[in-house]
Each structure stands twice: as C-alpha cells, then as structure tokens.
Amino acid sequence: MTEPDYPVWHPFTAMKTPDAPIQIERAKDCTLYAAQGKKYIDAISSWWVNIHGHANPIIAQRIAEQANQLEHVIFAGFTHTPAVDLANGLLKILNHRFTKVFFSDDGSTCVEVAIKMALQFWTNQGIHNKIKIIAFENAYHGDTFGAMSIGERNTFTAAFQKLLFDVHFIPAPHADNLEEVKEQLRSLIKKGDVAAFIFEPLVQGASGMRMHQAEHLDELIAMVHQEGIICIADEVMTGFGRTGKNFAIEYLLNTPDILCLSKGITGGFLPLGVTLCSQKIVDVFYSQDKDKTFYHGHSYTANPLACAAANASLQLLAEEKCQQQIQNISASHARFKEKILNNPFVKEVRQTGTIVAFDLHTKENSSYFHSIRDEAYHFCLNQGVLLRPLGNVLYIMPPYCITEEELAYVYGVIDKLIKTFSARY
Ligand SMILES: Cc1ncc(COP(=O)(O)O)c(C=O)c1O
Numbered sequence: 055m056t057e058p059d060y061p062v063w064h065p066f067t068a069m070k071t072p073d074a075p076i077q078i079e080r081a082k083d084c085t086l087y088a089a090q091g092k093k094y095i096d097a098i099s100s101w102w103v104n105i106h107g108h109a110n111p112i113i114a115q116r117i118a119e120q121a122n123q124l125e126h127v128i129f130a131g132f133t134h135t136p137a138v139d140l141a142n143g144l145l146k147i148l149n150h151r152f153t154k155v156f157f158s159d160d161g162s163t164c165v166e167v168a169i170k171m172a173l174q175f176w177t178n179q180g181i182h183n184k185i186k187i188i189a190f191e192n193a194y195h196g197d198t199f200g201a202m203s204i205g206e207r208n209t210f211t212a213a214f215q216k217l218l219f220d221v222h223f224i225p226a227p228h229a230d231n232l233e234e235v236k237e238q239l240r241s242l243i244k245k246g247d248v249a250a251f252i253f254e255p256l257v258q259g260a261s262g263m264r265m266h267q268a269e270h271l272d273e274l275i276a277m278v279h280q281e282g283i284i285c286i287a288d289e290v291m292t293g294f295g296r297t298g299k300n301f302a303i304e305y306l307l308n309t310p311d312i313l314c315l316s317k318g319i320t321g322g323f324l325p326l327g328v329t330l331c332s333q334k335i336v337d338v339f340y341s342q343d344k345d346k347t348f349y350h351g352h353s354y355t356a357n358p359l360a361c362a363a364a365n366a367s368l369q370l371l372a373e374e375k376c377q378q379q380i381q382n383i384s385a386s387h388a389r390f391k392e393k394i395l396n397n398p399f400v401k402e403v404r405q406t407g408t409i410v411a412f413d414l415h416t417k418e419n420s421s422y423f424h425s426i427r428d429e430a431y432h433f434c435l436n437q438g439v440l441l442r443p444l445g446n447v448l449y450i451m452p453p454y455c456i457t458e459e460e461l462a463y464v465y466g467v468i469d470k471l472i473k474t475f476s477a478r479y
Contacts, residue, residue, distance in 0.1 A: 056073075082108055112370060121359055125358060164327030175339075186248045190224060191206065224238045289313060299407070313330040314328075319367065320364045321364075383461065387405050400414060426479060
C-alpha cells in the first residue's frame with residue numbers, strides 16, 4: 055500500500071495503490087537488484103530504453119568523462135562537440151535521408167517538435183489552411199498536449215478531451231482493410247487542409263504492440279507524398295534496432311520527411327529526444343527572416359551528458375556483437391512464436407524483430423484495463439521477470455545483451471503463466 059505520507063507521485067499509477075513500488079538498488083545488464091536480495095530480469099528494457107542493458111560501463115564512462123569537461127551550455131548561440139558528433143552520427147546511420155537534427159528532451163517533446171515543424175513548414179510558405187494532421191487509430195505519441203491530440207482518445211486523455219485539437223484518425227493498414235484505408239485517406243487529402251501524416255512505423259507500441267506491414271504503410275506514404283503532405287515517422291519506440299533493422303523506416307521504400315527518436319537513443323542513461331528533417335523542410339526554414347525562425351527550445355536541449363551517452367550508445371549499436379544479438383533475439387522470438395501459436399489461450403501472436411507480443415485469450419474483450427493484467431504482472435514478478443502487460447497483451451522487448459539462458463527463462467515463465475491462467479480464465 056502506498057502510504058499517504060510517501061512523497062513521490064508515480065506515472066501511470068493510481069495515487070492510492072495496494073502495492074508499494076519496488077525499490078531497486080542497482081542494476082547490471084538485464085538484471086534489476088531489489089532490496090532483500092530479490093532480483094528481476096528486465097524483459098522490457100525498462101520502458102523500452104535500455105537497449106544495451108543496465109549500467110553499461112562504456113556509456114557510464116563516457117558520461118563521467120563528459121561531466122568533467124562540459125556538463126551543460128545554453129544551446130542558442132553556442133554549440134559543442136557531443137551534439138555535433140551525435141547529429142553527424144545519426145545522419146550517417148540513417149544514410150543521409152535527413153539533413154538536420156533538432157534536439158529536445160524525450161519522446162513526447164520530439165513529437166511536439168515534429169508537429170510544430172510540419173505546421174510551420176506550410177505557414178513559412180504563406181499557406182495558412184494546412185492545419186490538419188492525419189494519425190492512426192490507437193496511436194500513442196506521448197503525453198504533452200500536441201502528442202495527446204494526435205493519439206488515441208481514451209481514459210488517459212479524457213480529462214483534457216475538450217482542449218485537444220481536431221485530428222483525422224484512420225485505421226492502421228492491413229491486408230483486409232487496405233483499400234478501405236486508402237479510400238479514407240484519399241477523401242481526407244481531397245479536403246486540401248492536411249499538413250502532415252504521423253505514424254508509428256510497423257509497431258504501434260503503447261496501444262498493445264499492434265503490428266502492420268511495411269508494404270501497406272508504404273502505399274499510404276506514397277499517396278500522401280504525392281500531394282506534398284509532410285510524413286512524420288515516430289520511431290521513439292521502434293528506433294535503434296528494435297524491429298530487427300536499426301530503424302523501422304529501413305523497411306520502407308518511401309522515406310518520411312521527419313523522424314522522431316528518443317528512448318533507446320542514450321541506452322537508457324539520460325533523457326533525450328531528437329527530431330530529424332529532410333532537405334525539403336530545411337529549404338523552407340533556411341532564412342534570416344525572423345518570422346520563419348523555428349521558435350522552440352528547452353533548457354536542457356542537447357545536454358552534453360545526454361549527447362555523450364547517445365554517442366557511446368550509437369557506437370555500441372554499430373558493433374558486430376550488438377547487431378548479431380539483435381538477429382539472435384529475433385530468431386529466438388520467432389521460435390517462441392511458433393511454439394505458442396496454436397495454444398488456445400493465446401491469440402494474435404505477432405513479432406517484429408526483437409519485439410514479440412500476443413493477447414491472452416479470455417472471455418473478456420482485449421483492453422488496457424483487462425482484469426487479467428495485474429495478476430499476470432505479479433505472476434511474472436514473483437517468478438523474477440519484469441514484464442509489464444498492456445492490459446491482456448503480453449510482450450517481450452529485452453535489452454540486446456540478454457543471454458540465451460535469460461531469454462529461455464523468460465519464455466519459460468510465460469509458458470507457466472499460460473498454463474496457470476488458462477485453467478482459471
Ligand atoms: C511511439 C512513441 N512516441 C512517443 C512516446 C512518448 O515518449 P516519452 O514517454 O519519452 O515522452 C512514446 C512512449 O511510449 C512512444 O511509444
């Protein structure tokens with residue numbers, strides 16, 4: 055029970071809960087060490103951020119070195135090597151599909167930047183009627199007001215509903231609805247007021263690891279691009295190897311104009327977000343005109359410690375060992391998927407790269423507030439595994455350093471969960 059005098063207010067958690075938060079004292083690689091010798095395998099990379107595991111010594115060392123050199127400097131009128139190196143490193147690993155990198159603080163703020171950049175792209179050209187955004191149903195892009203507006207409206211956003219701006223929502227594409235989705239998109243584009251189309255490429259994370267095919271998404275991007283509308287790929291979750299390639303957009307033929315990255319960018323050490331844009335955007339902002347300036351920034355923009363962490367993380371990602379682990383985890387997940395595919399207690403088993411997910415199949419409809427959620431969460435914790443089900447959706451998204459034995463243990467706990475719960479639900 056969280057006591058009334060406990061001073062901290064936790065995110066996405068009722069203020070009064072039956073369970074006190076678990077105190078973690080240290081962490082190493084895939085293991086979280088709690089008080090009284092209890093330990094947990096972190097099978098979700100702690101909110102999808104720790105791609106190289108916890109307390110990675112190389113990232114830790116680079117942050118320490120940077121802290122002794124330059125901890126922070128105002129980023130308007132000043133610059134520093136860690137930020138420039140990171141921008142160059144990101145542009146290079148993305149094969150120069152993008153031209154400039156704008157820094158912010160986290161996933162929500164890099165999405166806010168993308169929305170504002172896309173809207174101002176039009177006003178900078180004297181076009182003032184392009185003000186609508188198209189997004190996918192069930193999208194999640196963050197918790198700031200713009201990010202909430204372009205996401206699924208639900209219990210999370212209900213208190214703010216009246217203040218969120220109007221967005222056109224279309225279903226994510228699948229083989230069986232593709233023509234219908236294209237038709238919806240066509241009629242929205244025809245209205246002539248669409249500024250941008252934003253999507254989580256291949257995997258819609260927070261709404262339950264809903265997956266779609268690159269070729270279907272490509273068709274939508276092509277339609278939108280034909281009308282000159284700005285495409286924004288939100289790779290806050292899918293970026294940095296999650297989907298089996300370094301970025302989900304590498305599966306696409308059509309390159310978006312704007313890319314949002316955060317989460318894995320610093321390997322989970324420090325908060326950082328970046329919004330990359332293509333030359334098409336740069337061309338419209340490249341001016342000394344004060345009215346065409348992008349007036350956005352945060353106090354900690356391009357914080358040197360965060361940039362140093364990100365540079366180290368990017369270097370680790372590029373190493374053969376890490377790339378091989380991404381393939382190993384993907385192959386392992388594929389075998390696990392085959393194994394549970396026909397179990398009647400699971401449905402919609404799906405996988406993209408290092409993410410495997412499925413719905414627990416009960417009489418109750420799938421939902422974030424499904425009654426099995428808390429029980430499933432505690433069952434896994436009691437077995438020493440941190441999995442944080444999204445309602446009745448269970449998924450694994452481990453740090454890339456997870457060992458074969460650890461991964462086998464996680465699959466084993468899920469097998470046990472399926473056996474135990476199928477008898478009761
Ligand atoms: C696709 C996507 N975009 C944006 C966000 C928001 O990121 P943050 O929680 O760092 O604000 C998330 C968070 O889960 C996300 O999955």
